[in-house]
Amino acid sequence: xxxxxxxxxxxxxxxxxxxxxxxxxxxxxxxxxxxxxxxxxxxxxxxxxxxxxxxxxxxxxxxxxxxxxxxxxxxxxxxxxxxxxxxxxxxxxxxxxxxxxxxxxxxxxxxxxxxxxxxxxxxxxxxxxxxxxxxxxxxxxxxxxxxx
Numbered sequence: 001x002x003x004x005x006x007x008x009x010x011x012x013x014x015x016x017x018x019x020x021x022x023x024x025x026x027x028x029x030x031x032x033x034x035x036x037x038x039x040x041x042x043x044x045x046x047x048x049x050x051x052x053x054x055x056x057x058x059x060x061x062x063x064x065x066x067x068x069x070x071x072x073x074x075x076x077x078x079x080x081x082x083x084x085x086x087x088x089x090x091x092x093x094x095x096x097x098x099x100x101x102x103x104x105x106x107x108x109x110x111x112x113x114x115x116x117x118x119x120x121x122x123x124x125x126x127x128x129x130x131x132x133x134x135x136x137x138x139x140x141x142x143x144x145x146x147x148x
Contacts (some may be wrong), residue, residue: 002076005076005081005110005115006074006076008115009074009081009108009115010072010074010078012031012083012108012115012117013069013072013074013083013106014069014137014138015027015031015066015083016028016031016117017069017085017087017107017138019031019055020055020058020059021061021067021133021140021143022058022059022143023055023056023057023058023059025052025055025056027050028055029052031116031117032048032052032116032118033048033116033117033118034048034082034137035048035118036048036051036116036117036118036119036120036122037051037118037119038057038119039089039119039120039121039122040052040085040120040122041102041122041123041124043130053134054072059143061140061143061144062092062093062142063091063093063096064089064091064140064143065088065090065091065092065097065142066089066090066139066140066141067087067139067140068087068088068089068136068137068138068139068140069085069086069087069136069137069138070085070086070087070088070131070135070136070137071084071085071086071102071103071131071135072084072085072135072137073085073107076111079109079110079111080107080108080109080110081107081108081110081115082105082106082107082108083105083106083107083108084103084104084105084106085103085104085137086101086102086103086104086125086128086130086131086135087101087102087104088100088101089101100124100125100126101124101125101127101130101145102122102123102125103122103123103125104120104121104122104123105120105121105123106119106120106121107119107120
């Protein structure tokens with residue numbers, strides 16, 4: 001496994017998450033492939049255009065009072081890479097807070113020396129399978145990066 005590719009994929013994963021928390025469609029558009037597809041937690045498939053449209057408003061810091069990125073794992077198979085991580089969240093809806101976690105697997109393809117995400121798949125996690133807080137990489141409180 002190339003350490004350059006591993007470093008690039010780690011940086012892309014961090015940017016992917018940062019783009020979500022900041023609703024940065026323009027930056028996100030650059031790291032997803034033209035034939036990108038997203039498999040949502042309910043099994044729905046979102047094509048690139050619908051996905052980017054949703055991306056623009058998916059993270060609301062007043063709703064997501066806590067969000068983290070944890071338990072990252074990257075595997076490279078030639079010009080394909082699997083980037084898996086988890087996001088724990090505390091979401092305030094109608095005055096009630098709910099805690100949840102999603103594991104995502106992003107599939108990247110390297111073409112002409114550049115890695116782009118071709119598919120993202122989101123899977124809800126049951127509390128008994130939550131990765132520990134010791135695996136937190138970064139966390140946000142009300143949309144602001146929490147100091148380490």
